[in-house]
Amino acid sequence: MSDIKTLALACRDAARGVAQLETDAKNAMLRAMAQALLDDLPGILDANTQDMAAAAEKGIGEAMLDRLRLDEARVQAIAAALREVAALPDPVGQVTRSETRPNGIKVERVRTPLGVIAMIYEARPNVTADAAALCLKAGNGVILRGGSEAIHSNRAIAAALKRAMAAAGIDPAALTLVEDLRRETILELIQLNDIVDLAIPRGGEGLIRFVAEHARVPVIKHYKGVCHQYVDAGADIELAVRLAVDGKAARPSACNSLETLLVHADIAEAFLPRAGEALAARGVELRGDARACALLPMAGPASEDDYAAEYLDLILAVRVVDSLDQAIAHILRYGSEHTEVIVTRDEAHAQRFIDALRSAVVMVNASSRFSDGGELGLGAEIGISTTRLHAYGPMGLEALTIERYVVRGAGQTRNIP
Secondary structure: OOHHHHHHHHHHHHHHHHHOOOHHHHHHHHHHHHHHHHHOHHHHHHHHHHHHHHHHHOOOOHHHHHHHOOOHHHHHHHHHHHHHHHHOOOOOOOEEEEEEOOOOOEEEEEEEEOOEEEEEEOOOOHHHHHHHHHHHHOOOEEEEEOOHHHHHHHHHHHHHHHHHHHHOOOOHHHEEEOOOOOHHHHHHHOOOOOOOOEEEEEOOHHHHHHHHHHOOOOEOOOOOOOEEEEEOOOOOHHHHHHHHHHHHHOOOOOOOOEEEEEEEHHHHHHHHHHHHHHHHHOOOEEEEOHHHHHHOOOOEEOOHHHHOOOOOOOEEEEEEEOOHHHHHHHHHHHOOOOEEEEEOOOHHHHHHHHHHOOOOEEEEOOOHHHOOOOOOOOOOOOEEEOOOOOOOEEEOOHHHEEEEEEEEOOOOOOOOO
């Protein structure tokens, strides 16, 4: 038996114990895990320093370095996220529907853990803790396979979490960190369809496509986040500028950052120069069509590829459109069904935008940066799904459970009188 299969079987066995834990026990465990991270803060930061140095030596880009970087504030935030998950309602055992049939049987739909979840991710060490917290609170086991660039950080974080689990009398194998970093290990893991119940890849498009194309287990994914902001005719210009700056410049490496700005022709002359100045002041490079460039002297010409790009950097594509329908058509052609924003004073236009798009998150007069599980009230987020399975959009605790039927009777039979 291979090493990865042995680890997966141990995780499955441990997950069965986690599934039976009472809510109070799970919450106490999560709070202890949060404290363990703070207790191990110096060691975690030292481990991250090793990863950052190795990544810089390899010439890894700034966007990836930002995802990899830990400091005291970020570790504090990770610990706070674990405590937030502990404070969330437990979905396990929740009855979502109850009906008594004419024959007297009572039919319930009840949330139950998925089982074993494989998380395959790249340079975000916070995912190690976030995924563990969410999967365990939802009664699952989790197999974590992080990227080589974060191996020291992931080891340090996982060690702290597993120590807290063991101290609480919970089998730490329910949280398994895979340290074999060969791609062949991912391939074997995602083909263990008799052990692993769901795979969630997080990272670059190449990693996600590899998992989706080779998995024999269900996969929750989004390939990339080509997020748009459309500024409607008659929109509040100051609001539209503020949302564009926040959406693009606040954290350009995030998948919910803006990549394309669409502007109605009737407002372009008033809006674009002010938006261009505000974005340029934050170091944003603008690439526009001919009409946008005429109003943005600092902008360079945009190619067709620019409108389909997920930059994850301080670059923003701009296009002037003649109507709401033209903006919608652009999004349908180039978008990735992640997050779209409309800035408008017209409620009918807002509803048309919502109804015409199938994206996982649609915002009206709000920043794309709110497309995040924590911001939407889910606690720590395990990922964003643009896969239309049981979960769509930012995924929290409920998305890590499924509904099954529980039938309660009093001796009723179907065919035998």
